[in-house]
Amino acid sequence: MRVGVCFVAIIVLILMAGVFTAGLNYCVYHEIQKRLEIRITGDFVPGVFQTSFAVRRGSFSWEDKVRLLEGNVDVWFDIRTLFSEKGIRIVVESSDARIKFLGSWAIQEGIEDATVEFLRADVVLGRRQLTMINGIEARSPSFQFSVRNVQDGR
Structure with missing residues (x-):
C-alpha cells in the first residue's frame, strides 16, 4: 500500500514540476518582451523540465x-539570475x-537584409536594457559579426 502511495506522490511531483517549469518559461517570455519593449509574434513552445522555450515561425523588432x-x-x-x-x-x-x-548596426556592418546561418546571443537583461553582452555572434555567407564582453558603463 505504501509503495503505491509513494509512486503516486512521485508522479504528482513530476507533473507539478513540469507544469511549474512551463509556467516559469511563459513568465520569462513575457518579461523579456517587457524589459526590451518588444513584441514577439510566433508560436511559443515552452520547454518542460528545463528553463528554456522556443518561438517557431517568429518575428520581432528591437x-x-x-x-x-x-x-x-x-x-x-x-x-x-531571475531575481538578480x-x-x-x-x-x-x-x-x-x-x-x-x-x-x-546596418551602417556599421554595411548590410541590411541577411539570412543568417547561425545566430547566438548571450546577454544579461536589466530592467529596461541590456546590461551586459557576454557574446553575440552571427554568421552568414555574406558577413560575420561578433561582439564579446561588453558591459553597460553606468
Whole structure:
C-alpha cells in the first residue's frame, strides 16, 4: 500500500514540476518582451523540465538594432539570475533566420537584409536594457559579426 502511495506522490511531483517549469518559461517570455519593449509574434513552445522555450515561425523588432523577419528562435535562461540585481541572463540561438539590421548596426556592418546561418546571443537583461553582452555572434555567407564582453558603463 505504501509503495503505491509513494509512486503516486512521485508522479504528482513530476507533473507539478513540469507544469511549474512551463509556467516559469511563459513568465520569462513575457518579461523579456517587457524589459526590451518588444513584441514577439510566433508560436511559443515552452520547454518542460528545463528553463528554456522556443518561438517557431517568429518575428520581432528591437529598437533601431535588429528585426527578425522570419525564423525559429531557441531561448535559454539562467534561473539563478531571475531575481538578480544585474538582470536575467539569457542565451538566444537561431539557424537559417531572416534578419534585418537597422540604424547604426546596418551602417556599421554595411548590410541590411541577411539570412543568417547561425545566430547566438548571450546577454544579461536589466530592467529596461541590456546590461551586459557576454557574446553575440552571427554568421552568414555574406558577413560575420561578433561582439564579446561588453558591459553597460553606468
